[in-house]
Amino acid sequence: MMSVNREPILQVKNLKTYFYTEDGVVRAVDGVSFELYPGETLGIVGESGSGKSVTSLSIMRLLDEKGKIESGEIIFKGRDLLKLPEHEMRKIRGNEIAMIFQEPMVALNPVYTIGDQIMEAIMLHQGADEKKAREMAVDLLRRVGIPEPEKRVDQYPHQLSGGMRQRAMIAMALSCRPSILIADEPTTALDVTIQAQILDLMKELQEEYGMALIMITHDMGVIAEIADRVAVMYAGHIVEYGEVHEIFKRPRHPYTYGLLSSIPRLDVEQEKLKSIPGTVPDPLNFPTGCRFHPRCEFAEDRCREEEPEMVEVLPDHYSRCFFWKKLEGLEVK
Amino acid sequence: MTAYIIRRLLLLPLILFGITLIIFGMMQLLGPDKLLAAYVDPNTFNKLSNEELEALKEKYGLNDPMVVRYAKWLNGVLHGDLGWSVVGKMPVKDALLQRIPYTAELALYAVFPVVGIGIWLGMVAAVHRDKFIDHAIRIFAVVGWSFPDFVFGLFVLMVFYSWLGWLPPGNLSLWADEIVRSPQFHHYTHILTIDSLLNGRFDIFWDDLRHLIGPIMTISWLWWAYLLRITRSSMLEVLNKEYIRTARAKGLDERVVINKHAKRNAMIPVTTVGGAMVINLFAGTVIVEVIFNRTGLGRFTASAATQLDYAAIMGSALFYSTILVLGNLIIDVLYAVIDPRIRLG
Numbered sequence: 001m002m003s004v005n006r007e008p009i010l011q012v013k014n015l016k017t018y019f020y021t022e023d024g025v026v027r028a029v030d031g032v033s034f035e036l037y038p039g040e041t042l043g044i045v046g047e048s049g050s051g052k053s054v055t056s057l058s059i060m061r062l063l064d065e066k067g068k069i070e071s072g073e074i075i076f077k078g079r080d081l082l083k084l085p086e087h088e089m090r091k092i093r094g095n096e097i098a099m100i101f102q103e104p105m106v107a108l109n110p111v112y113t114i115g116d117q118i119m120e121a122i123m124l125h126q127g128a129d130e131k132k133a134r135e136m137a138v139d140l141l142r143r144v145g146i147p148e149p150e151k152r153v154d155q156y157p158h159q160l161s162g163g164m165r166q167r168a169m170i171a172m173a174l175s176c177r178p179s180i181l182i183a184d185e186p187t188t189a190l191d192v193t194i195q196a197q198i199l200d201l202m203k204e205l206q207e208e209y210g211m212a213l214i215m216i217t218h219d220m221g222v223i224a225e226i227a228d229r230v231a232v233m234y235a236g237h238i239v240e241y242g243e244v245h246e247i248f249k250r251p252r253h254p255y256t257y258g259l260l261s262s263i264p265r266l267d268v269e270q271e272k273l274k275s276i277p278g279t280v281p282d283p284l285n286f287p288t289g290c291r292f293h294p295r296c297e298f299a300e301d302r303c304r305e306e307e308p309e310m311v312e313v314l315p316d317h318y319s320r321c322f323f324w325k326k327l328e329g330l331e332v333k
Numbered sequence: 334m335t336a337y338i339i340r341r342l343l344l345l346p347l348i349l350f351g352i353t354l355i356i357f358g359m360m361q362l363l364g365p366d367k368l369l370a371a372y373v374d375p376n377t378f379n380k381l382s383n384e385e386l387e388a389l390k391e392k393y394g395l396n397d398p399m400v401v402r403y404a405k406w407l408n409g410v411l412h413g414d415l416g417w418s419v420v421g422k423m424p425v426k427d428a429l430l431q432r433i434p435y436t437a438e439l440a441l442y443a444v445f446p447v448v449g450i451g452i453w454l455g456m457v458a459a460v461h462r463d464k465f466i467d468h469a470i471r472i473f474a475v476v477g478w479s480f481p482d483f484v485f486g487l488f489v490l491m492v493f494y495s496w497l498g499w500l501p502p503g504n505l506s507l508w509a510d511e512i513v514r515s516p517q518f519h520h521y522t523h524i525l526t527i528d529s530l531l532n533g534r535f536d537i538f539w540d541d542l543r544h545l546i547g548p549i550m551t552i553s554w555l556w557w558a559y560l561l562r563i564t565r566s567s568m569l570e571v572l573n574k575e576y577i578r579t580a581r582a583k584g585l586d587e588r589v590v591i592n593k594h595a596k597r598n599a600m601i602p603v604t605t606v607g608g609a610m611v612i613n614l615f616a617g618t619v620i621v622e623v624i625f626n627r628t629g630l631g632r633f634t635a636s637a638a639t640q641l642d643y644a645a646i647m648g649s650a651l652f653y654s655t656i657l658v659l660g661n662l663i664i665d666v667l668y669a670v671i672d673p674r675i676r677l678g
Contacts, residue, residue, distance in 0.1 A: 064573075090586065094582055094583035095584055109594050111673060
């Protein structure tokens with residue numbers, strides 16, 4: 001879905017979120033900018049520790065007390081969320097921007113029924129009474145494909161399977177018809193077969209509800225499946241940003257190239273699966289220059305000394321690499 | 334759930350059998366001579382000849398094998414006879430029945446400050462983690478936790494009795510005691526604070542209360558500090574759970590997040606520890622009863638133990654074990670009420 005001519009529903013501008021730990025300052029998100037257009041799916045992909053979850057928690061303003069949003073703007077429907085008082089922010093959470101989390105096992109409160117937890121948001125944001133909210137909860141459970149919703153609504157999380165719990169989480173997130181849904185690794189904790197079902201369900205519901213989706217994942221497969229555009233994160237930065245087909249076909253950052261090359265393929269003969277050498281850098285002590293340079297096969301002296309800026313390498317395709325041209329002609333197999 | 338409770342209750346006699354057998358066995362290690370000491374006035378003990386001592390041992394059955402003696406004791410218990418208490422100078426059963434209400438009253442009222450203040454402060458500390466109020470509460474708890482109850486009890490006596498004259502020791506003032514013992518005073522529940530109100534004697538109620546406050550302060554001092562720490566750490570753990578973030582992500586007010594979503598989960602471990610603590614309150618009254626010169630089960634058991642009054646020791650053990658088993662059963666039931674995973678798991 002091309003979205004150039006539309007107004008973005010959400011604009012994140014130069015977001016910096018730091019964590020003040022006993023060991024020092026962790027620059028978890030360090031100058032992240034992106035836009036989200038109505039109805040589209042933006043994938044944010046990266047290894048653990050790249051700052052993708054912190055980005056989403058910053059949008060919701062749900063960071064724990066050690067985390068602080070240092071600077072930046074998060075413009076949602078014309079308002080900067082970072083400037084809203086807490087009680088205004090509460091009206092947005094769960095109502096206009098909803099979120100689902102990675103582990104449906106632990107993201108639902110074990111001592112309250114599924115129904116109770118879904119009804120809570122409905123009663124809070126829509127002012128529905130208990131009877132009405134219950135009816136809506138049953139409808140939502142039916143909509144997300146939970147069998148016997150009249151019975152399930154009174155069950156506790158531990159009585160549901162992992163997939164069912166994630167469906168219940170989705171029902172909860174959709175209860176107020178949000179315009180943005182942030183899904184933080186919603187399928188990671190699930191079986192592979194269930195993963196596909198949940199992704200299909202999310203795609204379906206996204207179209208039905210017309211909401212924008214931010215899909216956070218470490219799985220390039222999930223991105224290929226669901227996203228329109230993708231932001232690749234590494235060490236607190238977005239290193240490559242653009243349309244999914246474009247980036248999968250013509251990656252212009254060595255990290256994205258590495259990620260795509262490390263996906264196992266059935267249609268291509270491969271002797272050994274390619275992997276990116278080294279590990280994610282210590283967030284307390286990022287490398288100077290380009291943060292990817294110690295792991296980069298194309299690195300030169302300049303990469304060690306100077307930090308690259310985002311450049312538009314192709315129309316609507318951005319990369320944070322000095323030598324993106326080196327990747328020209330290198331197709332991902 | 335009902336089946337579970339019944340099963341647990343059926344286990345009760347078996348547990349009591351085990352506990353009493355062990356205690357009975359340990360007391361036999363003393364040998365017949367030591368056991369005899371409980372039956373004889375210490376002043377005359379040395380004057381008795383060996384033959385006389387042997388005759389006494391025979392008379393009280395102290396030379397019988399342990400199994401026989403335990404069987405005799407058990408037979409008595411099953412017929413409602415717990416034996417004769419040398420210390421109480423009355424049947425063990427009467428001695429216990431007389432003292433249990435005093436201790437029960439003390440323990441019952443101590444539960445409120447311990448559980449109420451302990452849990453409340455623990456929650457407050459957790460919610461305001463690392464703020465001034467949290468540090469203040471934690472320092473308070475550490476002081477409470479490190480201060481032995483016998484020292485604190487003496488301190489309470491010194492300040493509130495000796496200096497201020499507000500909280501006298503003992504169970505009741507003399508005048509009140511006379512009224513309570515008179516036939517006009519009806520003992521409906523044997524819990525004096527309640528009976529005094531039912532008799533319309535507010536002066537006796539007030540007098541009883543003044544005698545209770547000091548011991549309650551002393552008992553609760555240590556325990557609420559302990560419960561506070563458990564509650565605080567449990568609450569902190571829960572506040573870090575993902576479902577708390579889910580609740581916040583719904584846009585719920587922080588008060589609802591804490592009071593609805595966090596507290597109930599935090600109470601699960603607190604119930605276990607707190608419950609065990611309440612049971613211990615019954616047993617832990619020995620020191621306060623001695624310091625505050627109160628009649629009660631703790632003090633009775635302590636003197637029975639020092640004077641080798643084995644029938645009284647066995648009787649107390651029987652009572653304490655029953656309380657322990659029933660108390661644990663109540664905790665398990667509460668646990669199931671709070672946590673559906675236990676109830677429906």
